[in-house]
């Protein structure tokens with residue numbers, strides 16, 4: 001069994017749909033490593049069983065909350081406080097090294113080479129690129145590190161109220177210390193923002209390894225016509241239509257039929 | 266006399282207003298180094314005289330054009346082909362090392378430490394952060410390098426039709442080779458885009474050294490009320506109001522009174 005694992009997090013049955021599609025995208029890309037998902041008590045028993053079909057490890061954790069409403073309001077994303085729960089990933093000490101992936105990511109190509117990187121490796125965030133985006137990062141599970149980061153969180157909070165601000169404050173030399181810890185952007189391409197610079201997107205498109213549906217518009221929130229099997233992408237995201245469609249194709253092929261009727265609604 | 270220089274480019278009397286404000290912002294920040302501006306034949310004689318008041322070197326160059334209409338159309342910025350003219354900066358061999366600044370940048374704090382960096386140092390671009398933004402970069406003038414880049418341009422073109430695509434193709438290992446060549450983002454903060462991540466902007470605001478009004482909305486295009494001395498920022502850029510106002514304050518204090526009546530209109 002591999003000592004390496006891909007790790008994600010879901011705190012409800014909706015994000016769990018993302019986690020299911022993500023896991024199937026990893027399997028399709030032929031990863032040699034294990035899959036682990038952290039779930040909070042609010043994830044239903046039925047959903048956990050679906051997760052167990054494709055994840056090697058389904059680990060229950062409690063909710064950690066940044067409770068920083070003011071900063072999250074600046075981002076207009078009050079729900080992100082719960083992303084502190086991500087920190088539990090450092091407690092998966094049965095693994096030597098892991099890659100955390102947000103539940104709203106989609107793996108397009110095999111990325112097993114990421115496990116050659118050291119903690120903390122991550123790709124730049126598109127809106128403030130001296131911060132890394134915390135949707136994809138390489139880390140080394142350690143109870144000691146978990147304790148240090150949560151201690152740091154209590155003392156300093158997070159400048160954005162979410163895990164991204166916190167992790168950037170803790171791993172504060174990411175921008176300046178070691179180029180090897182800068183994952184190429186193709187490992188965390190923001191599906192919507194990258195279209196601000198269409199020529200670059202066109203130029204590097206075939207190299208994209210991991211897509212990230214960062215922001216409010218998650219693929220599972222988009223209308224999907226189950227007869228024509230096509231996603232009704234809102235016009236302002238027309239440029240991202242084929243990426244959203246790809247997410248839904250994996251959902252239809254690998255996830256949907258295995259859901260119960262209740263979960264399908 | 267310093268062997269180092271700040272260099273910008275203007276191809277018309279409008280961008281020249283930006284170049285004038287930029288130069289005054291450098292002087293206000295107390296730079297110890299020289300100021301040079303490249304001008305094309307279409308910059309008026311009167312404007313060149315104004316530029317000479319504040320620039321040590323006003324150097325005429327011919328227009329280089331990428332003539333790549335297709336890619337520029339993707340960016341909806343057909344005017345950017347002319348930015349190839351920027352390449353002439355490598356011919357300023359009277360200087361040992363230079364920092365190129367777009368005419369739509371504004372220096373907020375002394376940045377003379379940039380001359381300790383090597384060619385080619387630049388900050389990440391917000392939309393595809395494995396590309397550097399070519400609005401601020403450290404380079405070493407050299408006729409040899411000028412020849413190599415223009416030769417490369419003829420052979421490969423530019424993936425975005427502008428100087429940014431070209432320079433990123435030429436200095437292709439920027440993203441992966443040397444962290445010292447990654448200028449901190451505070452040396453090239455995109456005035457509008459950074460507001461996508463307001464908490465980061467708040468967190469790092471006091472550290473911002475150079476602002477860049479990248480994109481279509483240049484400060485000189487914004488309505489300005491000369492009685493109240495305030496800029497009428499369009500509502501979608503309300504967040505950037507004080508930065509636009511700052512540009513206009515420098516314009517009023519240092520540039521406007523020295524323009525002829527004709528230029529003022």
Ligand SMILES: O=c1ccn([C@@H]2O[C@H](COP(=O)(O)OP(=O)(O)O)[C@@H](O)[C@H]2O)c(=O)[nH]1
Nearest residue numbers: 009010011015079083102103104135214215
């Ligand atoms: O209510 C929530 C919010 C977030 N998450 C997890 O935290 C990650 C980060 O949140 P999100 O992806 O929504 O943030 P963004 O990438 O849009 O900034 C998600 O992908 C999930 O793995 C979750 O499980 N439940």
Ligand SMILES: O=c1ccn([C@@H]2O[C@H](COP(=O)(O)OP(=O)(O)O)[C@@H](O)[C@H]2O)c(=O)[nH]1
Nearest residue numbers: 274275276280344348367368369400479480
């Ligand atoms: O018509 C033009 C277009 C551009 N420029 C010069 O090229 C730089 C890059 O263009 P711009 O700043 O408009 O591009 P952006 O930063 O918006 O991508 C400008 O700052 C000017 O120095 C110029 O002189 N005339």
Ligand SMILES: [Mn+2]
Nearest residue numbers: 102104135214
């Ligand atoms: Mn995400």
Ligand SMILES: [Mn+2]
Nearest residue numbers: 367369400479
């Ligand atoms: Mn510019």
